[in-house]
Amino acid sequence: MAATVAILIVPVTLQVISRYTALIPSWIWTEELSRFLFIWMIMLGAMIGVREGSHFVVDVLPDLPPRPNAFLQIVTNLLVLVFALVFIWWGIEFVRFGWDQLSELAELPMPWIFLAWPLAGATWVLFLGESFIDSWRVLRA
DSSP: OHHHHHHHHHHHHHHHHHHHOSSSOOOSHHHHHHHHHHHHHHHHHHHHHHHHTOSSOOOOSOOOOHHHHHHHHHHHHHHHHHHHHHHHHHHHHHHHHTTTOBOTTTOOBHHHHHTHHHHHHHHHHHHHHHHHHHHHHHHHO
């Protein structure tokens, strides 16, 4: 995650400098590269957020006892699992769609960009599985 942010700084800085000064030429590929890095940064952040249980959490109810909280966690994780499966299914279709495509300016293979969606969905399923196990143990205790 930190690496994508650090790398993202380079093309965005080049864009800003080239736009307002004549120090460097105006490269158009920097916009495309920054967009692709931003996509990966968002997906990696979503993966980390699901792993830590902070991405799709909204505190609506007050603090509940452990068992009702575990039940509520299972219900919300089931809803997130639906989104994860959608990301996997349509993400695979997205990768297939871009299999023989190159990006217009930087000529990067598009499957490497589109792979972020099914990979995010797969990691969400994995991390949600861990959360289901933890919640199930609390319910059984």
